[in-house]
Amino acid sequence: MVLEAPRTPLVAAELPRPQPSPGQLLVRVLACGVCRTDLHVVDGELPHPKLPLVVGHQIVGIDEASGRRVGIPWLGWTDGTCRYCTSGRENLCDAARFTGYDLDGGYAEYAVADKRFCFPIPAGYPDAQAAPLLCAGLIGYRSLRMAGDAERLGLYGFGASAHIVAQVARHQGRRVFAFTRAGDEAGQEFARSLGAEWAGAVGDPAPDELDAAIVFAPAGELVPAALRATAKGGVVVCAGIHMSDIPSIPYELLWGERVVRSVANLTRRDGEEFLALAPQVPVRTEVETYPLEQANDALDRLRASRVRGAAVLVVAQA
Numbered sequence: 497m498v499l500e501a502p503r504t505p506l507v508a509a510e511l512p513r514p515q516p517s518p519g520q521l522l523v524r525v526l527a528c529g530v531c532r533t534d535l536h537v538v539d540g541e542l543p544h545p546k547l548p549l550v551v552g553h554q555i556v557g558i559d560e561a562s563g564r565r566v567g568i569p570w571l572g573w574t575d576g577t578c579r580y581c582t583s584g585r586e587n588l589c590d591a592a593r594f595t596g597y598d599l600d601g602g603y604a605e606y607a608v609a610d611k612r613f614c615f616p617i618p619a620g621y622p623d624a625q626a627a628p629l630l631c632a633g634l635i636g637y638r639s640l641r642m643a644g645d646a647e648r649l650g651l652y653g654f655g656a657s658a659h660i661v662a663q664v665a666r667h668q669g670r671r672v673f674a675f676t677r678a679g680d681e682a683g684q685e686f687a688r689s690l691g692a693e694w695a696g697a698v699g700d701p702a703p704d705e706l707d708a709a710i711v712f713a714p715a716g717e718l719v720p721a722a723l724r725a726t727a728k729g730g731v732v733v734c735a736g737i738h739m740s741d742i743p744s745i746p747y748e749l750l751w752g753e754r755v756v757r758s759v760a761n762l763t764r765r766d767g768e769e770f771l772a773l774a775p776q777v778p779v780r781t782e783v784e785t786y787p788l789e790q791a792n793d794a795l796d797r798l799r800a801s802r803v804r805g806a807a808v809l810v811v812a813q814a
């Protein structure tokens with residue numbers, strides 16, 4: 497399924513099978529998660545994608561050479577030499593290439609990927625349930641790490657990432673408060689079913705102050721709302737790659753050593769840590785599956801915030 501130009505639907509196409517270069521794996525795709533970042537690329541909110549492009553960066557597939565199941569994440573390549581790479585921050589590499597953005601991704605039957613950036617998939621996860629671990633899970637986990645040791649955690653937007661983070665946070669003994677759109681009773685019930693002790697609309701008074709908030713929804717007005725709900729010394733982590741403008745705020749919202757920060761991409765260390773942790777929690781992902789040729793329908797449902805858990809394209813059976 498090919499993006500020919502931003503703001504147009506993906507088009508089904510027959511492409512030649514990609515040829516792996518030295519150091520790359522040829523992967524037969526089994527499932528590929530649908531991420532909000534895919535939507536930002538398709539909708540033209542992220543500049544200069546490779547075109548034409550196969551989007552998708554939560555790929556579970558079979559390495560054709562070894563027969564092993566592997567995962568291909570968003571971080572597809574780094575130079576390994578810049579000041580970010582050499583200081584444990586390859587997620588910030590200036591020359592990084594990203595799967596499904598700079599490199600063809602997983603809305604396809606085959607993909608190639610630099611083997612140094614692929615992960616083994618934990619046994620016990622079916623392909624479709626494993627796919628959302630690769631971005632919703634990984635970047636959610638990095639965001640949770642940036643929340644420090646916060647005991648009272650607010651999650652703004654309860655989509656694919658939050659539904660995983662809530663489970664990890666509960667496992668770590670944190671208290672979880674979920675904020676959704678007003679009237680999203682189903683989303684609030686879903687959050688409570690995953691261990692949130694309270695779920696309500698943004699702006700509703702939560703029963704307690706927050707020590708940290710993670711903003712998953714791409715709406716800038718959530719940042720002041722989250723700051724307002726956060727105690728002194730707390731942090732508001734913006735987990736998305738794109739967000740509408742943040743409204744101006746009175747300084748008193750930031751005063752008291754509150755911090756606002758973003759989380760960008762992932763490091764391979766995040767992936768190794770999270771994929772080791774997920775089966776211990778155990779994280780159970782809830783997925784809506786679609787055949788590959790219905791990728792546009794999956795994106796439409798995500799755009800309308802109608803997906804419960806994560807949307808996943810199921811491309812083939814192992």
Ligand SMILES: [Zn+2]
Binds near residue numbers: 574575576578579
């Ligand atoms: Zn670098």
Ligand SMILES: [Zn+2]
Binds near residue numbers: 531533553632
């Ligand atoms: Zn993603």
